[in-house]
Amino acid sequence: MNELGWSAPTARVDAGTARRGILWQHQRIRELLSRARAIAESALDGDVEISPSVAAMIADLHSTLEVHLAFEERVLLPLLGDDSVQGAQRAQRLRSEHEHQREVLAAIHREASAQPQLPTLAAKLAFLTSWLLADMEEEERCFLITDRVP
Numbered sequence: 001m002n003e004l005g006w007s008a009p010t011a012r013v014d015a016g017t018a019r020r021g022i023l024w025q026h027q028r029i030r031e032l033l034s035r036a037r038a039i040a041e042s043a044l045d046g047d048v049e050i051s052p053s054v055a056a057m058i059a060d061l062h063s064t065l066e067v068h069l070a071f072e073e074r075v076l077l078p079l080l081g082d083d084s085v086q087g088a089q090r091a092q093r094l095r096s097e098h099e100h101q102r103e104v105l106a107a108i109h110r111e112a113s114a115q116p117q118l119p120t121l122a123a124k125l126a127f128l129t130s131w132l133l134a135d136m137e138e139e140e141r142c143f144l145i146t147d148r149v150p
Contacts, residue, residue, distance in 0.1 A: 006067055008074035018075035025068050026136050032064060037129040043122035054125050055116035061128060062109040069098045090142075101135070104128075 006025065013021070036057045042050040072094070080091040108124050115121075 006071065008071045012078050013075050015079055018079060021075060022072060023140070025071065026140065029064060029068060029136065030133065032061065033129045033133055036061060036125055040122045040126035040129065044126065051117060051122075054121045055112040058109055058112040058121065058125055058128070061125075061132070062105045065101065065105055065132070069101065073098065097135070097139075101132075104131075 005021075039050055039053045039057050043054050076094060077091050080087040080094070083090070105128070108121075108128065111118065111124075112121050
């Protein structure tokens with residue numbers, strides 16, 4: 001059981017707690033991405049009844065990832081700051097990746113909110129699922145693979 005849940009902790013946590021919390025969230029996000037992928041594929045296959053679900057799923061992904069990115073920053077950045085050798089570079093990389101993710105998610109969400117029936121939204125949702133899954137895998141390799149997060 002994850003002791004942190006979705007809320008960013010108010011106090012600093014140790015590397016093991018941070019790792020468990022992030023991996024717990026990643027598992028929940030993977031489940032959401034699986035549902036999102038199924039919706040995108042149905043819409044791309046021409047299922048017109050599923051079309052309204054595409055924009056709603058984009059909104060869900062956007063809000064979930066906003067919470068998750070804030071969580072990661074709250075638990076990882078202090079730990080990376082402890083690593084004087086590579087910590088600053090890794091912290092900057094994390095910030096840059098998160099900024100890019102926020103920009104992409106916000107742009108697609110704005111488009112989905114303005115034009116929820118837009119046919120290209122299903123393709124964008126499919127892209128988001130692949131991109132976010134690959135990013136989580138890379139993040140786990142780079143930041144979370146060892147017991148010592150930094």
